[in-house]
Amino acid sequence: MRLLLINGPNLNLLGSREPSIYGSETLDAIENRVKKKAEREGVSLESFQSNSEGALVDRIHMALGKVDGLLINAGAYTHTSVALRDALLSTAIPYVELHLSNTFAREDFRQKSLLADCAIGVVSGFGGMSYELAFDGMMEYLQALK
Numbered sequence: 001m002r003l004l005l006i007n008g009p010n011l012n013l014l015g016s017r018e019p020s021i022y023g024s025e026t027l028d029a030i031e032n033r034v035k036k037k038a039e040r041e042g043v044s045l046e047s048f049q050s051n052s053e054g055a056l057v058d059r060i061h062m063a064l065g066k067v068d069g070l071l072i073n074a075g076a077y078t079h080t081s082v083a084l085r086d087a088l089l090s091t092a093i094p095y096v097e098l099h100l101s102n103t104f105a106r107e108d109f110r111q112k113s114l115l116a117d118c119a120i121g122v123v124s125g126f127g128g129m130s131y132e133l134a135f136d137g138m139m140e141y142l143q144a145l146k
């Protein structure tokens, strides 16, 4: 089983970025925790972060045929990016959308996602733990396909 964890814009600043909303854990620390969990379950998990929409689209394309599932926190692009939605649908790799914060409890513009309706599921509001919950959800989904 091969999974790819994708993080979008500004998530490289986790730890110092608006800690009252996103917590004080760095992206590295979160990624390492999920990678350890994946290792324990015998799953290969790679991670990628970019602030650039095009680089995220390119990384999703590169995953075609190489990855069984995607875990994606697209950050602000969640709410705006038709290009990311199209990239995800073009590869048809199953994905879980995830967010640290509960986007439904925030500004109106965050309550719309261009990715959610085609996702296996959405995890939102559990801080760093959203990543592990998204991983668990993806594993359940992929194991049920076997």
Ligand code: DQA
Pocket: 009, 010, 011, 073, 074, 075, 076, 077, 078, 098, 099, 100, 101, 102, 103, 110
């Ligand atoms: C976020 C929520 C988005 O609305 C925001 O633009 C982010 C982070 C989250 O993880 O809570 O960058 O995806």
